Amino acid sequence: MPAMQLTTLLRDSRALATLAVPLILTQLAQVALTTTDTVMMGLLGTADLAAGGLAIVIFNQLRTMGVGLVTSVGNQIAAASARAEAGQESDASQDADPQEGSEEVRTIVRASLAVATLAGMAGAVLMLLIGQALTLLGQEAGVVDRARTMLLALAPGLLPCLWFQAIRQFTVGMRRPQALLQITIASVAVNAGINWALIHGTWGLPKLGLPGIGVATSLVYLLSFLALYVSAKKDKVLGPLLSLNIAKADRRTVRRLVQLGIPIAATYGSEAGFFSVTALMAGSFGSAALAAHTAVNQLVYIVFQVAVGLSHAASINVSRELALGRTGTALRIKNTALACAGAVMVVVGIVYITLPELVLSPFFDTGSAKDAEAVSIATHLLLVIMVLQFFDCAQNIGVGLLRGLNDTKSGFRITLIGYWIIGLPTAWLLGYAVGLHTLGIWLGLLTGLAATAVLLLRRYGAELHAKGTELQAASAA
Known part of the structure; x- marks a missing residue:
């Protein structure tokens, strides 16, 4: 690589990391x-862990899709902010109005909170309805009764959770996410303390058992939202733009955010469903295979948070560069994000190869005969996920890049093709027909993610080229 290209890559990487690192650490927190x-539920016993885990799965599915509805807010804010900055830098004799961009940001913030409110209320109602229908899904009556009490405690927390996400997207879009990490880390400690107090009835609080974990989670979401709101309101840049008056939300902006958000929510739900189906497939090969699959899947999930941070940061930067008409820089952002992802995945892969027992020790007793079969399967799977994680990261970055172009529908369509038309049949073929079992399933996952990544990145390149041509034509005119 020529020295000039290397210098440019390092400079772009530092700029991307400024936004990505706080987001990655926030995701890990x-x-x-x-x-x-989950740990607290496990301390209560197997029945409570099963019921609480079921409730958490339902809550997380609805929460994830609700988050998808407001994820595009960061991109809209970034573009509006870039236009506002350009207006402030323009000559006073020109037509650009510096206040117009700021008002646009304020309008988007109000609309995002309105969308979060509607999604939170609808999700809470749907959560309770699903709780009532659990017995129809073949779940044990005792588990269902416990799960319902947990869902009742979790439902109110969905609203402040999505409010938090809306303001989070606002701070990220303005490239001022520093408070996010501090608040999220603090919430972990606060959550653990309130969990313990409400489970056991310490510090004069009622002893609630399993529902106490749900109450604690809802309360922590509320406190996190309030902390982020206060922090943003005190910020000299963010404060004047933050408005909670959702009654004045612009309906056209609300509709635009919903139209952009629905495909994102569907994409998140589709990906979660893809991994859930493969877990059921792994379980058909026995408890050792399912345990190995679960452990490796958790490792992928943890490392995936790097992808989420890079994807959000790249997406926000693309929105800004396109708002300023810089398509060349937008193309470099893709290369920079993929290079950063590749560097991280190489380090992780080396750890998998050289220290497999250490990597798997949180999940298994690697020296125990009873875990020997699961450890053996998981060790072989580490070799697959060493490669898989780069494509997993690349496809998530691809979705984010397209979101930066305000194209959320293409991302959804391509992930349907990659996950369900390519990945899942390949997993079935290799796992069952060829007889590779759990290894075949993960090779199918790898194939699906790789195909998705290639299609998404090609789509981004084609759309960016079209936008560049459009901007050149506009300039010539």
Whole structure:
């Protein structure tokens, strides 16, 4: 690589990391938050773990899709902010109005909170209805009764959770996400303390058992939202633009955010469903295979948070560059994000190869005979996910890049093709027909993610080229 290209890559990488690193660490802290809930449920016993886990799955599915509805807000804010900055830098004699861009940001913030409110209320109602229907899905009556009490405690937390996500997208779009990490880390500690207090009835609080975990989670979401709101309101840049008056939300902006958000929510739901089906397939090969699959899947999920941070950061930067008419820089963002992802995945892959027992030790007793079969399967799977994780990261970056172009529908269509038309049949073929079992399933996952990544990145390149041609024609005219 020529020295000039290397210098450009390093400069672009530093610029991307400024936004991506806080987001990656925030994602990892959120994983710690859900892990704390799971550990606490496990301490209550197997029945509570099963019921609580079922409730958490339902909550997380609805939460994830609700988050998808407001994810495009960051891109809209980034583009509006770039236009506002350009207006402020323009000559006073020109027509550009510096206040117009700022008002556009304020309008998007109000609309995003309106969307979050509607999604939170609808999701909470749907969560309770699903709880009532659990017995129809073949679940044990005792587990269902416990799960319903958990869902009742979790439902109110969905609203402040999505409010938090709306303001989070606002701060990310404005490229000022620093408070996110501090608040999320603090929420992990607060969640653990409230969990313990409400489970056991300490500090004068009622002893609630399993529902106490749901109450604690809802309360922590509310406190996190309030903390982020106060932090943003005190910020000299963010404060004047943050408006909670959703009654004045512009209906056209609300509709635009919903139109952009529905494909994102569907994409998130589709990906979750893809991995859920493969878990059922792995379970058909026995408990050892399912345990190995679960452990490796958790490792992929943890490393995936790097992809989420890079994807969001790249997406926001693309929105800004296109708002300023810089398609060449937008193309470099793709290459920079993929290079950063590749560097991280190489380091992770080396750890998988050289220290497999250490990597698997949180999940298994690697020296125990009873875990020997699961450890053996998982060790072989590590070799697959070493490659798979790069494509997993690349496809998530691809979705984010297209979101930066305001194209959320293509991302959804392509992931349907990659996950369900290519990935799932390949997993079945290799796992069952060829007889590779769990290894075949993960090779199918790898194939599906690789195909998705290639299609998404090709689509991004084609759309970016079209936009560049359009901008050149406009300039010539």
